[in-house]
Amino acid sequence: MAHWSRIIVSYFRHYRLYKLELSESLNGELFYKKTIERRLNLETLQEIISEMVKEGTAEWDPPNKKTSAIIHWRKPEEWATLIYNWVFDNGMTNSILTLYEITHGELTEGLDQSVLLKALDVIVKRGQAQVFQGTSADDMGVKFFGVN
Structure with missing residues (x-):
């Protein structure tokens, strides 16, 4: 196995x-x-x-x-770290990004939405972001805080 x-x-x-x-x-x-x-x-x-x-x-x-x-070829915790570092390194902290913007970066191109949501949950629990709910997952936004 x-x-x-x-x-x-x-x-x-x-x-x-x-x-x-x-x-x-x-x-x-x-x-x-x-x-x-x-x-x-x-x-x-x-x-x-x-x-x-x-x-x-x-x-x-x-x-x-x-x-x-x-x-999970990368666990949600790994995706969380990669996504947050990408946001931080590209100066996008303290701004709101859509799920579309997050999943269309070089590192996260094509990232499955359910995997992304699990990674965002990890980032939120770490106190590094806040998720803003929309009427659907496509309308969601994420504000990343500038604490690494």
Whole structure:
């Protein structure tokens, strides 16, 4: 299981992917080797992801179903540090940024919104930002404070 976990995390990091749809992925290159006609079955993949959840490199999304998962090739705490440092280094503290602006930086290009929200939660708990709720996630804003 640990070997599969490393392979999945490495694959997702390499391709900058975040969400694994279990049923769909069984036909993809990660879990299906066409040359030998061999594929991982759904139950085994669910067991692998369950182990990854225990070790903190994945989480079920939604939590009550085992149909898809977020793969953490960087944990929310790591994303929080990277995002805050990017804001600080680029002189954007004490200003409000939208989620769009945050996920379209070089470092965070394409960052999954659920991963971003978890990272922002960490930043808020550290006292480094405040989140302003909008009518939807797209309308949210984040004010980063100038304390590093």
